Amino acid sequence: MSGNRQILIDSLPEGKLATSNYRLEENPVPVPGDGEVLCRTLVITIGAGTRAGLQGSASYAGAPQINVVMNGTGVSRVTESNSDEFQKGDLVVCPSGWQDYSVHPAKHLRKVSGDIDIAHHLGALGTNGLTAYFGLLSVGEPKPGHTVLVSAAAGSVGHLVGQIAKIKDCRTVGVTSTPEKCQLLEDRFGYDASVSYRSPDFRADFKAACPGGVDIYFDNTGGDILGAALRRMNKRGRIICCGAVSQYDTSNPAGSPSGLPGLLVGNSVRMEGFLVFEFSEHYQAARDELKGWIQSGQLKPLNDEFDGLEKAPEAFVDLLSGGNIGTRMVRIAD
Amino acid sequence: MSGNRQILIDSLPEGKLATSNYRLEENPVPVPGDGEVLCRTLVITIGAGTRAGLQGSASYAGAPQINVVMNGTGVSRVTESNSDEFQKGDLVVCPSGWQDYSVHPAKHLRKVSGDIDIAHHLGALGTNGLTAYFGLLSVGEPKPGHTVLVSAAAGSVGHLVGQIAKIKDCRTVGVTSTPEKCQLLEDRFGYDASVSYRSPDFRADFKAACPGGVDIYFDNTGGDILGAALRRMNKRGRIICCGAVSQYDTSNPAGSPSGLPGLLVGNSVRMEGFLVFEFSEHYQAARDELKGWIQSGQLKPLNDEFDGLEKAPEAFVDLLSGGNIGTRMVRIAD
Numbered sequence: 001m002s003g004n005r006q007i008l009i010d011s012l013p014e015g016k017l018a019t020s021n022y023r024l025e026e027n028p029v030p031v032p033g034d035g036e037v038l039c040r041t042l043v044i045t046i047g048a049g050t051r052a053g054l055q056g057s058a059s060y061a062g063a064p065q066i067n068v069v070m071n072g073t074g075v076s077r078v079t080e081s082n083s084d085e086f087q088k089g090d091l092v093v094c095p096s097g098w099q100d101y102s103v104h105p106a107k108h109l110r111k112v113s114g115d116i117d118i119a120h121h122l123g124a125l126g127t128n129g130l131t132a133y134f135g136l137l138s139v140g141e142p143k144p145g146h147t148v149l150v151s152a153a154a155g156s157v158g159h160l161v162g163q164i165a166k167i168k169d170c171r172t173v174g175v176t177s178t179p180e181k182c183q184l185l186e187d188r189f190g191y192d193a194s195v196s197y198r199s200p201d202f203r204a205d206f207k208a209a210c211p212g213g214v215d216i217y218f219d220n221t222g223g224d225i226l227g228a229a230l231r232r233m234n235k236r237g238r239i240i241c242c243g244a245v246s247q248y249d250t251s252n253p254a255g256s257p258s259g260l261p262g263l264l265v266g267n268s269v270r271m272e273g274f275l276v277f278e279f280s281e282h283y284q285a286a287r288d289e290l291k292g293w294i295q296s297g298q299l300k301p302l303n304d305e306f307d308g309l310e311k312a313p314e315a316f317v318d319l320l321s322g323g324n325i326g327t328r329m330v331r332i333a334d
Numbered sequence: 335m336s337g338n339r340q341i342l343i344d345s346l347p348e349g350k351l352a353t354s355n356y357r358l359e360e361n362p363v364p365v366p367g368d369g370e371v372l373c374r375t376l377v378i379t380i381g382a383g384t385r386a387g388l389q390g391s392a393s394y395a396g397a398p399q400i401n402v403v404m405n406g407t408g409v410s411r412v413t414e415s416n417s418d419e420f421q422k423g424d425l426v427v428c429p430s431g432w433q434d435y436s437v438h439p440a441k442h443l444r445k446v447s448g449d450i451d452i453a454h455h456l457g458a459l460g461t462n463g464l465t466a467y468f469g470l471l472s473v474g475e476p477k478p479g480h481t482v483l484v485s486a487a488a489g490s491v492g493h494l495v496g497q498i499a500k501i502k503d504c505r506t507v508g509v510t511s512t513p514e515k516c517q518l519l520e521d522r523f524g525y526d527a528s529v530s531y532r533s534p535d536f537r538a539d540f541k542a543a544c545p546g547g548v549d550i551y552f553d554n555t556g557g558d559i560l561g562a563a564l565r566r567m568n569k570r571g572r573i574i575c576c577g578a579v580s581q582y583d584t585s586n587p588a589g590s591p592s593g594l595p596g597l598l599v600g601n602s603v604r605m606e607g608f609l610v611f612e613f614s615e616h617y618q619a620a621r622d623e624l625k626g627w628i629q630s631g632q633l634k635p636l637n638d639e640f641d642g643l644e645k646a647p648e649a650f651v652d653l654l655s656g657g658n659i660g661t662r663m664v665r666i667a668d
Contacts, residue, residue: 222595236612241595260590261556261575264607271605273598278570 004029006069007098007312017320019313022070030103037086038103039076041096041309045122046072046316046328047156070098070312073126074332075118086111093121098312100332116291117303123327124160124294124301125287127276132160132218133286134279135240137168139272140216144169147212149229151175151197152220156327157242159189161218163299166190170216173209175225177322184325188302197225207232218242227257233269241273302326338363340403341432341646351654353647356404364437371420372437373410375430375643379456380406380650380662381490404432404646407460408666409452420445427455432646434666450625451637457661458494458628458635459621461610465576466494466552467620468613471502473574473606474550478503481546483563485509485531486554490661491576493523495552497633500524504550507543509559518659522636531559541566552576561591567603575607636660 003026010023032038074096078086083106086092092109096102112121123129135157142148148165152158153174162172162185173193174185182194193209195202206228213234219226220243229239264271279286293299304326306315312330319328337360344357366372408430412420417440420426426443430436446455457463469491476482482499486492487508496506496519507527508519516528527543529536540562547568553560554577563573598605613620627633638660640649646664653662 219595226595239595241598243599256590256592256594258590260594261553261560261573261605261607264575264605265577265609266607268606268608268612270607271595271598272602273595273600273604274602275599278602 003027004099004101005309006100007309008069009066011066017317019317022313024310029101032080032082032103035083036103036105037078037083037092037109038080038101039092039094039096039109040079041074041076041100041102041332042091042334043119043122043332044072044074044096044098044312044330045119045126045128045156046312046319046330047128072096072098072312073122075112075121076102085109091118091121093126098309098330100309116294119303119305119327119329119331120294120301122329123156123303124290124299128156128327129160129290129301130279130283130286131242131276132157132164133290134276134282135242135274136161136164136216136218138279139240139274140218140238142168142170142216146170146215147173147210147234149173149175149210149214149217149232150191150220151218151225151229152243153185153191153194154181154189154325155220156324158218158220159185159302159326160299162189162191164293165216167293167298173214175206175221181325188300203228213237216240223257227259230257230259230263230269233263233267235267237267237269239269239271241271303329306330308332337361338433338435339643340434341643343400343402343404345400351651353651356647358644363435366414366416366437369417370437370439371412371417371426371443372414372435373426373428373430373443374413375408375410375434375436375666376425376668377453377456377666378406378408378430378432378646378664379453379460379462379490380646380653380664381462406430406432406646407456408436409446409455410436419443425452425455427460432643432664434643450628453637453639453661453663453665454628454635456663457490457637458624458633462490462661463494463624463635464613464617464620465610466491466498467624468610468616469574469576469608470495470498470550470552472613473608474552474572476502476504476550480504480549481507481544481568483507483509483544483548483551483566484525484554485552485559485563487519487525487528488515488523488659489554490658492552492554493519493636493660494633496523496525498627499550501627501632507548509540509555515659522634537562547571550574557591561593564591564593564597564603567597567601569601571601571603573603573605575605637663640664642666 005026007022011021013021076094076096078090085106091112091114094104094109148170150158150161154176165172172191174191175195175197185191185194195205195209199205210232214232215234215237217229217239219241304324309332315330339360341356345355347355410428410430412424419440425446425448428438428443482504484492484495488510499506506525508525509529509531516530519525519528529539529543533539544566548566549568549571551563551573553575638658643666649664
């Protein structure tokens with residue numbers, strides 16, 4: 001066993017996040033205490049939501065700090081266990097952070113199976129998948145034939161939302177950055193139509209893609225896309241507020257869309273924020289259904305992988321600039 | 335029978351509405367055709383929502399016009415009937431407009447009882463009361479002990495929302511314009527606390543009035559009050575978007591509150607617009623319950639009356655400047 005490579009937050013970003021806000025250090029592998037477990041990180045996931053934790057303002061991810069290991073969730077293999085609940089070789093999901101090894105009390109670990117690509121435990125069967133599942137199904141309540149609009153539609157949550165909506169017999173429209181990604185939305189994730197928000201004709205393209213209006217908008221971005229969607233919502237439409245990535249990577253977030261609350265009143269539209277953690281008592285049933293869809297081929301999660309711990313900062317910065325498709329992962333060991 | 339005095343829209347307001355945007359004319363009393371009914375206007379109600387119909391932009395009240403009788407709802411007495419469904423002397427709610435006499439097909443009339451102040455048919459038993467009832471109870475779903483915040487809390491809808499919330503054992507906090515109205519909120523409408531939005535200490539006063547946060551916000555105003563409320567909502571709180579009076583009386587409406595949609599996500603807050611017309615199949619049951627509350631003394635609707643048709647423009651302009659308490663009515667005849 002060599003040392004424990006760790007990526008620490010070296011400085012807090014003042015504007016956009018850069019790889020220079022991080023540094024790599026090698027430190028001794030930690031030793032598990034009584035009831036604790038030593039875990040070897042195999043793969044970590046990187047989500048845009050993490051960025052909020054680095055901003056000066058408070059967020060649900062907590063206050064920002066420097067000189068700490070960057071936080072993150074991983075799948076790890078148990079290397080040494082002082083707990084009866086886990087044995088060497090077990091696969092677990094844990095708050096590994098961006099490092100090779102981490103130590104946790106047993107209660108912070110969740111055992112997972114090896115009968116599926118282990119990265120799925122962080123993607124379609126992890127928080128992203130559960131967010132797509134509960135946001136769309138429990139908050140949005142789609143019916144067959146509904147038009148479901150998704151922003152950041154190729155992203156970690158969005159690419160799953162679009163596919164789950166298709167499983168539920170909805171018409172799906174995805175908004176993403178580039179024409180290339182639009183193609184991917186339709187070819188790989190089965191979206192019925194797609195729009196690039198960078199297009200100079202965005203509003204017209206958007207209108208053309210939703211000729212019957214929008215019944216459910218799964219909002220991953222906020223900002224201008226939310227503004228456009230608000231103007232195309234059908235009677236009793238629902239806007240599922242899942243995140244606001246347009247507002248994460250800056251200390252001066254974009255303003256709210258204009259016309260609120262009037263636009264909600266005219267069409268009796270509901271706009272509802274949610275956090276997936278509220279649905280925790282139903283996680284296992286949701287994971288079982290999602291896994292079934294993956295195994296039957298109805299749901300094709302895309303894991304967008306970087307290779308090697310040292311690539312984690314680059315993977316994160318690129319993610320925030322809209323560079324990803326699917327769920328961004330960093331493979332750290334086999 | 336003398337002539338039919340009518341108040342017409344003489345010009346469209348460019349900024350704030352003025353009484354000079356109206357003119358009074360006397361014209362012949364109309365003659366009912368086959369199946370039609372001639373109605374003598376007794377009392378009309380004036381609501382802030384009507385203003386939207388005079389703005390240049392489209393609204394659910396329709397496009398603006400000049401040289402037409404100002405629209406409005408009244409209680410009238412049937413004077414002459416060519417329909418089997420109505421008899422001379424019947425009391426009806428009808429789209430009377432601002433005039434002494436109006437003619438309608440029978441299907442546009444709804445018979446009402448004379449065993450209660452007839453103005454209540456336009457207030458607590460009319461659209462205002464139904465809006466308060468369905469907005470609070472069906473959209474907001476209050477539970478005993480919830481803190482219910484109401485803006486325009488002394489207004490036509492707000493003063494009823496606060497009282498219905500008390501009937502449902504909620505704690506009620508009202509936002510209104512002046513300290514005098516705050517006193518009225520607490521003394522007459524039973525609000526547990528009140529805040530003046532014109533106070534230089536509004537944010538601090540507001541926080542002090544809602545020490546346990548806000549579970550349900552019944553938003554009649556939009557604008558800054560909505561912005562403040564968004565920052566005080568409890569977990570899974572609901573914002574009932576009923577109207578946006580801060581945005582009606584201007585051709586340059588106030589912007590949306592900042593921080594959307596992020597503020598909805600962090601606390602899983604739902605913000606929901608509604609139009610009372612969607613609940614029309616349940617109107618009769620609601621009217622029966624509201625009437626019962628009035629007769630038992632639990633609900634005390636306040637009708638804020640002007641006397642004489644010629645006072646209607648003044649009554650409306652004053653209403654839009656925040657001058658009213660309760661439901662503004664204009665008595666036209668006995």
